[in-house]
Amino acid sequence: MTLVKQLVQRAIHGNKVVIFSKTWCPYCHRAKAILQEAREPALAIELNKEERGADIQAYLAHTTGQSTVPNIFIGGKHVGGCSDLEDLESSGQLQALLANAKAGNNGSSSQQQQQQ
Numbered sequence: 510m511t512l513v514k515q516l517v518q519r520a521i522h523g524n525k526v527v528i529f530s531k532t533w534c535p536y537c538h539r540a541k542a543i544l545q546e547a548r549e550p551a552l553a554i555e556l557n558k559e560e561r562g563a564d565i566q567a568y569l570a571h572t573t574g575q576s577t578v579p580n581i582f583i584g585g586k587h588v589g590g591c592s593d594l595e596d597l598e599s600s601g602q603l604q605a606l607l608a609n610a611k612a613g614n615n616g617s618s619s620q621q622q623q624q625q
């Protein structure tokens with residue numbers, strides 16, 4: 510397994526919410542704000558600050574089909590970018606997704622489902 514693949518896989522499977530981001534990106538700021546409003550701490554990996562940032566972005570493009578940031582994962586599962594997060598939020602699905610997701614899996618086998 511390459512270093513970049515390992516880094517990405519560890520991040521998305523070891524943290525409930527991960528945002529691959531760039532510090533100057535307004536869509537990333539908006540996505541972080543949505544998660545803050547949902548009181549969900551997220552790991553932000555700022556690709557413009559990471560030594561292997563460009564390689565990580567290329568790996569994400571290859572594996573998710575998405576080459577832009579933010580590139581968001583919840584419960585180890587790719588959910589998309591800022592507009593996808595906004596759609597989940599406005600349709601009311603975000604809270605359920607966050608409640609069902611656990612760090613380390615996609616929540617599908619979670620016994621701790623919470624109704625909100």
Ligand SMILES: N[C@@H](CCC(=O)N[C@@H](CS)C(=O)NCC(=O)O)C(=O)O
Pocket residue numbers: 531533534535536537576577578579589590591592593
């Ligand atoms: N529709 C996307 C827009 C994201 C976007 O355009 N991000 C810009 C940065 S603000 C980007 O990734 N540009 C290419 C790059 O930085 O490599 C979303 O909602 O996430």
